[in-house]
Amino acid sequence: MLLKYISINEINFSSSWENGLVKIKAMSSFEKYFTIFWLLGPFIYLIERDPADLWLTSIGVIFLLRCIKKKDWDWTSQIWFKSALVLWLFGLFSALTSMDPLFTFQQGFVWIRFPIYVAAAQVWLGQDRDIRILMLLTMLIGILLMCGILIAETLMEPKPRLSWPYNDLVPGSYIAKFSLPLFCVLIAMAVSSKSKAGLFCYIVGLLSIGVCALTGERTNFLILACGSVLAGLVWKPKLKLYLALILVQLLTVISVFLVRPDLGYNFTNAFVKQIPIMNTDTGYWGAWRGGIQQGLMTPIKGIGPSGTRNTCSYLDSSHTSWLPGENNCANHPHNFYIQLFAEVGIIGLILGSIMFISIAVSCFKIRKTNFNCPMASTAFIIPFGLFFPIQQFGSFYGQWGNLFTWFAIALALSQYQGWRKPKNTLN
Secondary structure (H helix, E strand, O other): HHHHOOOHHHHHHHHHHHHHHHHOOOOHHHHHHHHHHHHOHHHHOOOOOHHHHHHHHHHHHHHHHHHHHHHOOHHOOOOHHHHHHEEEHHHHHHHHHHOOOHHHHHHHHHHHHHHHHHHHHHHHOOOOOHHHHHHHHHHHHHHHHHHHHHHHHHHHOOOOOOOOOOOOHHHHHHHHOOHHHHHHHHHHOOOOOOOOHHHHHHHHHHHHHHHHHHHHHHHHHHHHHHHHHHHHOOOOOOOHHHHHHHHHHHHHHHHHHOOOOOOOOOHHHHHHHOOOOOOOOHHHHHHHHHHHHHHHHHHOOOOOOOOHHHHHHHOOHHOOOOHHHHOOOOOOOOHHHHHHHHHHHHHHHHHHHHHHHHHHHHHHHHHHHOOOOHHHHHHHHHHHHHHHOOOOOOOOOHHHHHHHHHHHHHHHOOOOOOOOOOOOOOO
């Protein structure tokens, strides 16, 4: 079988395929249906945001009903979920006391579906290692399909930003955020040994980097570039293979930029000129500035989830003249931490930060106990990369960005099962 040629001792896709299918067949009809439904996620995400949202939300709802039936709530004791739950409740309080309670309450209320989906993947659907490897295989097919779609778009409609298959400028998020757990595993495998599997991982990793550059999405490209550097270091790297990977990645990106000078300028000169902290006369800094000013207006509780889009245009920037530049009133501040400060205040910012940190710590813990598994060893890179503070983000309460981000977080966190209480046994 082809899977044997892309397998190594530490992560054997061939045996996990066989074992995973046996385990699925042995499940009850209910468990079997939803496990298969979960594994179809990477293909559903290729369609559009609403089918992906329906997929994620339905899994979360069924998971809660399952927990009610089984009276299984031990997973709620995890710090990351406790902080997410309190953040959600505080956001609802902030919404009800805001200037636009109906809109902000609606925006804040539906956000909880993302942490619940993460719990469903960790506690239920992704708790078995072979099933998680099956998910990596479906993600592999998905990322190859996406790369093929975007290469076709480049050949047929070359432009600075790609949009297929969504008709929206976000396909790079599928490669860089949604597929980050798979990408980190592939890079770790690529630099661990000289083998057919390593060569295959090299090719897919380079393809992902190159196509992500073609999309014109700089933040997503940086997530992959930095993720590859870190993933190659943290799991059994061979120095020559690691250095060769970095060199070939550089050559791949340079080749893309030579063929497409517009992309080269966008990722170099234009990028440096638009870094918010270094350039306070740009729209990116303006979005951050508007969020900071709104947070300073109501520093304790904020102005309500997603409220920044409605109140920013009414701000008088002279009230914060000590902040350089001018406000740019976009739909959100384009930074999770600034948005939390603006919309749920300093309390929400603290709760959100605790949630981010606890997720990263949980993912790092499994590295110590299961270092031989590249999925476990690289899991901490996912929250570290996706929640790194100084970067451009989508809306914390939005749809598309959260769908990509929390899918990856769920798969990373599913490696950690240390929250489970030991079962009582007879002496």
